Amino acid sequence: MPERRRFSHGLRFTLTAVYTVVFTILLIGVSLLFRQTLAASLDRQAHEDLNQNWAILKAMLRIDLDNGQPDLNWYYDRNDAEENSAGARVRSVLEIANQNGDTHGLETSPEYQALGVDPPQEIRAELNSPQPVWRTKHDPKGVPYLIRSSYVYDERGTEKYYVAIGLSLAESQKLLNLFTWMTIGLTPLVIIIGGLTGWFVTGRALTPVLEIASTAERIGGSNLSLRIPLRGTNDELDYLTETFNQMIERLEVTFNQIRQFSTDVSHELRTPITVVRGQLEVALFTAQTAEQYRDAIVNSLADIERLSQIVRALLLLSQSESGQVVLQKQRLDLVQVAREITEQFEIPAEGAGVRLTFHSSVAHCEGDFDRVQIDRMLSNLLSNAIKFTPEGGEVSVTVARAGASSGEEGEAEIRVSDTGHGIPPEHLPHIFDRFYRVRGKDEQASPEKGLGLGLSFVAWIVRAHGGSVDVESTPGKGTTFRVRLPLSSLAPEPPPAEAAGTEVMKAV
């Protein structure tokens, strides 16, 4: 339990932390960009304002010469509020000097004086510049001013005069500072709100995962039927839930098979053990002669032989199905193999009064097969056919080739048909199951009737060769098992042992 909680919170914490860090970086980035844009826009505005002031100054200022001395004249109506304020604005930060940088007899506003009049060498240099010169100066309190300097000619157009005008950037500075402090103050708050939102949202998103985990915790061998309800949101978590449910379903099927198998095995082993035990007990208490003891031992040995048979068959079947038995493939002619096995069953068939025939529509049918397993498969099918066909009946084995086209080798088809009593349709789906035997109304499963493992072997062998087997049966008329085996040496790999669908049953 604590393990689970630690895991879920770990993921939630990581997601929230990553989200918060990314969010913080983005927030800081956007704020810096915004501040930069604001500063650039304020700067552009200041330049525009000064250019405008310069145009006003040029319209208002005239420098005449009075006895060789410059005489500054401002032409604007002091009674016109608008003109007066424009004139005052232009002259508030102003320095006018001659070509030697001398301001004497010209005009320098007190605000400009506070900034410090421009040194003569700077003035001389700037007078030679065809473009206006821009720079920033600070007053003693540290307030920045944007300065635009250029020149004007006197009335006669002979002498150049240096003119610098300026604009206080205090307001812009204040606005930028306000923005900076607001950003610094609000950022932690926004990060905290963002982080909490992230924590809440990831918590909600992870809730179904916790539900899945808690259901998984409750699932055990005894309640594999539990399923996690789908939320119907069609998202990744629904997909996870569905996949998880499908996995539990597969586990349930496998568990049930294992459970059924252990029940079957214990049931199958119990009968002969009980019989042996009974025989030995009876012999112990009632037998008097050596002959009677001998009989009891012989009978017990027969039952023990059956027990070993079951154990051997089970071991082999489980090894086969778990992939431990590797097919020893070799080039085989199925026509020849089927003919040989059929011949081996002639004597038992004769003994049972059954007519056994073999027929092949092709002379040869070659492919890569495991000889031992193919023999085992045919023997199982033939012994069943003879066993379940009454006297006077008929069993036939036919080999044919199917699905061959140019370039393709196609499949071999082997049919084992009998005119026996058939298999009732309700039993058909189970006859390939382990230990499954069809019992008549008054019939008990007796040792002579077989172990019920033969067809399980047939199914495995066919599957291991990449083929398929199906059965058609009409009660009272007979049964036909049809096996199809691919002849190509590049036959598809057999499906895993638990994959169903290789066996097809058809009641006719």
Ligand code: ADP
């Ligand atoms: P068994 O060892 O009992 O023959 P199998 O797995 O080979 O076990 O067969 C399972 C059951 O299928 C048999 O008990 C029998 O009832 C039925 N069966 C198999 N082959 C035939 C057949 N040719 N005709 C009628 N019933 C058959």
